[in-house]
Amino acid sequence: MSGVQPGGGDHPVGIDELLERVRTGFERLGPREAKAAAEEGALLVDIRYAELRARDGLIPGALVVERNExxxxxxxxxxxxAAEAVSHGLRVVVICNEGYASSLAVESLHRLGLYRATDLIGGFQAWRAAGLPVEG
Incomplete structure (x- = not known):
């Protein structure tokens, strides 16, 4: 394996630097922007693990897909x-718990050609704090 590290360069990077690099590749959305995007046809994708979903609830209409899938x-x-994965042009908003894992997930989706993928700043917790709908 070569010495080239993810995100470019030939030296290891810490997670904070990696997140900063990854996030320069797309425009992230705030909670209200994510809700508006969903109302315009974007697919909200909740990648939180089952324990967090059971504890905190779900965003109505979001597709639940654990990160490893x-x-x-x-x-x-x-x-x-998933039936919703209809094209590479699909607008996808990835949601994790606090907005960190989702950024890394978006980079991976971009590599698959899902060029309109983005994530929710602050994740599910920001959505809930903004008073947006949560069920369960």
Whole structure:
């Protein structure tokens, strides 16, 4: 394996630097922007693990896909894709608990060609704090 590290360069980077690099590749959305995007047809994708969903609830209409299955479920060419994964042009808003893992997930989706993928700043916690709908 070569010495090239994810995000470019030939030296290891810390997670904070990696997140900063990754996030320069797309425009992130705030909670109200994410809700508006969903109302305009974007797919909200909740990648939180089951314990967090059970504890805090769900965003109505969001597709639940655990992080370890995300690429397989959203690849429009994949044999295990979700019914919602209709094209590489699909607007996807990835939501984790606090907005960190979702940024890394978006980078992976971009590599699959889902060029309109983005994430929610502050994750589910920011959505809930903004008073937006939560069920369960």
């Amino acid at each position: 995300l690429e397989w479920r959203l690849d429009p060419q994949g044999s295990h894709r």
